Amino acid sequence: MPESTFKILEILERSGGPISGETISNELGITRSAVWKQINELRMMGYDISSSQKEGYKLTHTSNKLLPYEIHKKLHTQVIGKKIRYIDSTPSTIGIGKQLCSEGNVEKIHGTVVIAEEQTGGVGRMGRAWVSPRGGIWVTIILKPHIPIDHIFMITMAGSIAVARAIRKEFDLGALIKWPNDIFIGNKKVAGLLLELDAEADTVHYCLLSIGIDVNVQISNFSPAIQKDITSIQAEVGHEVERASLLARILKEFESRFLLIESGEYNAILQEWKSISCTLENQVQIRTLKNTFEGEAVDIDEYGALIIKKPNGKLERVIAGDCYHQ
Template sequence: MPDSAFKVMAVLEKADGPVSGEVISNELGITRAAVWKHINELRMMGYDISSSQKEGYRLTRMSNKLLPYEIHKKLHTKFIGKKMRYLENTPSTIWAGKQLCAEGDVEKMHGMVIIAEEQTGGVGRMGRAWVSPSGGIWVTVVLKPHIPIDHVFMITMAGSVAVARAIRKEFSLSALIKWPNDIFIGNKKVAGLLLELAAESDTVHYCLLGMGIDANISLAQFAPGLRDLITSISAELGHEVDRAAFLARVLKEFESQYLLVESGEYDTIIREWKSLSCTLEHRVDIRTLKNSFSGEAVDIDEFGALIIRKDNGKLERVIAGDCFHQ
């Protein structure tokens, strides 16, 4: 992102009215030609800026893109999101994260957030396609965790808690967590998370936590067969939301939960996850790669496995699979 253009934006934002190119030039120590160039860059990023020879430049409408500049104005974290990569479109933000981790120092990228306006090849659990049109929030957080490999799933739990809490606090919508990593409002999915990691033996080289949130998406953008299963925040509220402010809230919530994971406070994460669960104490149908069965979801263990009391009274521990509420 061109930092110089956002220095011009900062001047426009603090002005009470139009600002001449000469004033901007003098304040920033750049040429009038450079001012004009940066104004055009800002327009290409979605900002409406009027101009006249008599009065100068005036910011008339903010960009509706999920720009790091806008997020950072509202971000209150110590390390999550302090570094960002912004992409207009990409196959998936997790794919972009893998590329970055393969080429750079992961320790230095810890906490980086990769943002895409649109994903052309978004994936969910078990390789399923994830519809990712513009208007949503499609991000991946790059992490270099220092936790035992058998507790890495706690990162997904922390992310699920963070997204549900952010939706509840920001919009007063009753978001709940459906095992293992989906966020629901009522009986419709509004968000999902996916964790991928590179590990060797007991060492985790890096984790990539992908988050997909249907924020400002019209349900008409989804295929007819999906409209009864999926919702968006804007559809629930009846109006579009400030994606930058909301993502800043999600990242703040996630940092709080992630620090609990790093400090080994797994019980705290599990308690919070349980309090937000719409799966526990409900009858469910489970499908795994090996078998299918039904029963009551009675608990979740310290490794994120769902505990099912089957109809024959036996307890079954489900590490991975699909869970359908009855």
């Protein structure tokens, strides 16, 4: 799409009122016919723009889509999110991320964020389906991390902290992290994260951090079997919210923690994760591929494993599995 399309949007926003097509064409050095064509493209993207022969064009409502323009207006990062690949609908953003990484130098696309309005084949942990309708935030962040492979798991921790902190700051909701990679409000899940990496030996070629958040999503649209276990930002605050501001804040919060990890400040990430965990100090049931057991979640170690104190006093270290609060 021509850069002048969003230049027109900037002019409309700056004017704060009606502005003639002639004024826009003179400022951008394009024809009035080109202005009219690009105004129509903006309308197709969800922007409400009124027009009259007497007054000209006026922006009456911005788009509610997660368009790069809307995010960049609010973005305050050095790298993360500076490049955005936007897709209206895709099976999964992580699939797009893998494709982009296979096509070129990952260093050059480090920090790129892939955004979709909906995913038709979203995938969660252990290959489970992740329902991703319009109104949510479905993104994958492409990363070329300079982090030892035994601390790559901390990227997920940084992402979890970023999502929880952003929800707290934007909406004053008590979002907490449930081990290993879910975000809860109260006793209901509102978001989840997934980290995939391409590596061999001690070399990490790239990481893909996927984040899914039920923002302006109607819970009634989900199957009855899961409705009681999930919530959305809209359901919690009672009205639709602006997704672009939330995503921009998440990217900023994530970048600051990611840079801490790259500088070796592992303990700072661990301590912050612990401070907003809803799992620690709770009775839980753990289900792994090998067995199921119960106990108290007492700690998380330097490698992200959950430490469970069993009823007999024995400590069990859980690297991977499902955690259910009791």
